[in-house]
Amino acid sequence: MSCYRATKAIREFLDRSWVRELIGVDPSLSSKYESCNDDVERRFFFNRDETFPSYHYISNLLDRGVKFLIYIGKNDWACNHVAGERWTMDMEWSGAEEFRKQPLRDWVVDGKTAGSTRAYGGLTYVTIAGAGHLAPYDKPVESLHLVNRWLEGADI
Structure with missing residues (x-):
């Protein structure tokens, strides 16, 4: 779910097999595109890699x-x-x-x-x-x- 309607269209586009192939997604990955993933965010956090001052x-x-x-x-x-x-x-x-x-x-x-x-x-x-x-x-x-x-x- 997103506050932007375009997010659904972006997700659907990036999940197309020809797009995944074009941008180099590993074909063994069966998961769908996600703009935000809580598991990935937690892993960054617990490895102290979530944010840094720029x-x-x-x-x-x-x-x-x-x-x-x-x-x-x-x-x-x-x-x-x-x-x-x-x-x-x-x-x-x-x-x-x-x-x-x-x-x-x-x-x-x-x-x-x-x-x-x-x-x-x-x-x-x-x-x-x-x-x-x-x-x-x-x-x-x-x-x-x-x-x-x-x-x-x-x-x-």
Whole structure:
């Protein structure tokens, strides 16, 4: 069960024999595709491999000139915007002080507020209003504008 109707179609597509063969699924595996599996998650957890902080990598890459776009659906409860904003504000890197000074401001698509954003240096933090965990599924127009603007180096 999923909160997205498309998940069923994705599962059915990935379970087709020709697709499984094309993407290299071992033919001896008879199990069907699952987007989430509690047994696999438990195994990661009990092996202390469920999560790890990545902000150290991001801060080091920012200091080397790599740009980052952090976007979060405003209605995403799993990877929520409050925590997302907090870790971007708390992360230590050479541009951190200036990033923190930037006001959180609205960004607009087709004359309507699409969310909020803060950016400095190579770090851009964005929320997408009305979007959940799969923001491009929930807000495809806004998500496409966001990514295109970011790739072009334009203000969001």
